[in-house]
Amino acid sequence: MADLAxxxxxxVAARATFASVATALRVRYFGTPLNAVITLVCLYxxxxxxxxxxxxxxxxxxxxxxxxxxxxARSGACWAFIDEKFWFAVFGLYxxxxxxxxxxxxxxxxxxxxxxxxxxxxxxxxxxxxxxxSVLMFVLMDGTFFGVEIFxxxxxxxLWGGLTVTVFIAVFGLxxxxxxxxxxxxxxxxxxxxxxxxxxxxxxxxxxxPLVTIIFMAAIMLPLFLxxxxxxxxxxxIQFAYTIFSAAYLAEVVRGGLQGLGRGQYEAAESLGLNYxxxxxxxxxxxxxxxxxxxxxxxxxxxxxxxxxxxxxxIFDFFTTLRAxxxxxxxxxxxxxxxxxxxxxxxxxxxxxxxxSQRLERDLSPETRR
Numbered sequence: 001m002a003d004l005a006x007x008x009x010x011x012v013a014a015r016a017t018f019a020s021v022a023t024a025l026r027v028r029y030f031g032t033p034l035n036a037v038i039t040l041v042c043l044y045x046x047x048x049x050x051x052x053x054x055x056x057x058x059x060x061x062x063x064x065x066x067x068x069x070x071x072x073a074r075s076g077a078c079w080a081f082i083d084e085k086f087w088f089a090v091f092g093l094y095x096x097x098x099x100x101x102x103x104x105x106x107x108x109x110x111x112x113x114x115x116x117x118x119x120x121x122x123x124x125x126x127x128x129x130x131x132x133x134s135v136l137m138f139v140l141m142d143g144t145f146f147g148v149e150i151f152x153x154x155x156x157x158x159l160w161g162g163l164t165v166t167v168f169i170a171v172f173g174l175x176x177x178x179x180x181x182x183x184x185x186x187x188x189x190x191x192x193x194x195x196x197x198x199x200x201x202x203x204x205x206x207x208x209x210p211l212v213t214i215i216f217m218a219a220i221m222l223p224l225f226l227x228x229x230x231x232x233x234x235x236x237x238i239q240f241a242y243t244i245f246s247a248a249y250l251a252e253v254v255r256g257g258l259q260g261l262g263r264g265q266y267e268a269a270e271s272l273g274l275n276y277x278x279x280x281x282x283x284x285x286x287x288x289x290x291x292x293x294x295x296x297x298x299x300x301x302x303x304x305x306x307x308x309x310x311x312x313x314x315i316f317d318f319f320t321t322l323r324a325x326x327x328x329x330x331x332x333x334x335x336x337x338x339x340x341x342x343x344x345x346x347x348x349x350x351x352x353x354x355x356x357s358q359r360l361e362r363d364l365s366p367e368t369r370r
Contacts, residue, residue: 057340067331081334082341085325092161092321098143101151102164105140108133109167117356119363134175141168157235161316163345165235169317170304173242180243181250186280188255199251206248211306214241219313238310246303253295257288290364297357301350318342 029039060076062069063083070078090106091099112133115121139145141164143154160168187199206214218241219234226232261284269279289296311320322338325331 067333071333077337077340078334079337081325081331081337084331085322085328085338088162088325089318089322090163092165092316093159094155094161094164095153095159098153098155101140101143101155102160105137106164106167108137108140109171119360130175134172137168137171157233160235162321163318165310165315166304166307166318169239169242169307169310172239173246174300174303177243177246178250180247182254182285184247184251185254185258188251189258202244203248203251206244207252211242211245212309212312214245215309215313217241234313235315238313238315242303242307246299249299249303250296253292253299254288256295257290257292258284260291261288290361293357293361293364297353301353304350304353305346318345 028035030036055076057077060073061079062073062076063079065080067078067081070080087099091102094102112130115129116126135145139150141155141160142157143149143151184199184203187195188203190196190199215238218237222237223231265283265287266279269283274282307317308319310317316324319342322342326335326338
């Protein structure tokens with residue numbers, strides 16, 4: 001009898017599931033008159049906008065060919081421009097025969113990010129791995145280590161560009177700024193007046209001016225105050241400015257987590273006989289940092305997009321390199337394709353960070369932890 005009932009039960013279960021989904025959609029989008037009006041307006045806008053957008057971007061687009069062929073067609077996007085300038089947008093002016101080095105750097109970065117996504121791999125070994133990978137990524141890009149050639153010819157930073165520079169500035173800036181931010185946040189809540197007011201001065205002074213000003217000061221004004229004969233590479237000066245800026249903003253996020261933690265957590269840690277370092281490392285900071293994951297990721301995303309500001313001092317990041325590619329006389333006249341491609345790239349990267357932060361917050365939540 002069970003075998004005879006199985007073919008009947010399956011369609012019934014499918015109909016029940018479909019009915020529940022339909023009911024949920026009806027309640028969500030047509031549950032009230034206002035929701036129904038908003039839903040209908042959105043559907044009408046999509047009906048009007050989606051066909052021409054898809055026609056330009058997909059159906060009438062030119063995926064391969066030359067600029068002359070795209071101009072002759074006069075319809076659809078010319079994605080052949082992106083195909084032609086893709087590697088220039090990734091590597092910039094980096095020497096063609098040495099592009100395997102930034103390609104290896106990006107691959108190594110992707111591997112480390114992939115490993116960091118799995119919580120079971122979070123350990124001191126992963127931190128040491130990131131430190132070693134960071135040094136290796138720099139050596140790959142520069143080609144030397146403390147003046148000793150490791151990977152052949154040294155490539156000056158003025159030839160670095162494209163996505164590699166964006167990744168380099170964002171990764172090293174956030175990686176070095178994060179521990180500084182924690183120290184500044186702890187210092188601002190310190191009971192020692194000198195430490196507290198020093199941290200307050202650093203945070204408020206940096207947060208009180210735009211990033212453009214700090215980059216300009218690091219690139220243009222800082223060399224004027226250096227001793228005669230002493231020079232610091234421009235990209236490293238920008239990296240230092242980006243680190244200080246990210247540390248100041250992240251410090252306020254961390255301080256919010258520290259203030260949001262109940263006083264009982266501090267008292268419980270003190271009752272266990274833990275010293276200050278143990279109390280912060282084992283009890284306070286893990287909870288404070290977990291509480292502020294959304295704010296931290298929001299800051300990360302904003303700082304990642306702010307890397308485009310380095311163009312004011314002549315450093316070509318991913319977006320600026322794409323804009324420079326529009327100056328090619330053979331491929332002039334396709335700015336829409338360049339800007340759409342840049343927007344999609346930034347959206348994918350930022351959306352990925354956002355979704356991972358949501359999953360991480362959900363996994364670390366006591367309500368969902370198993």
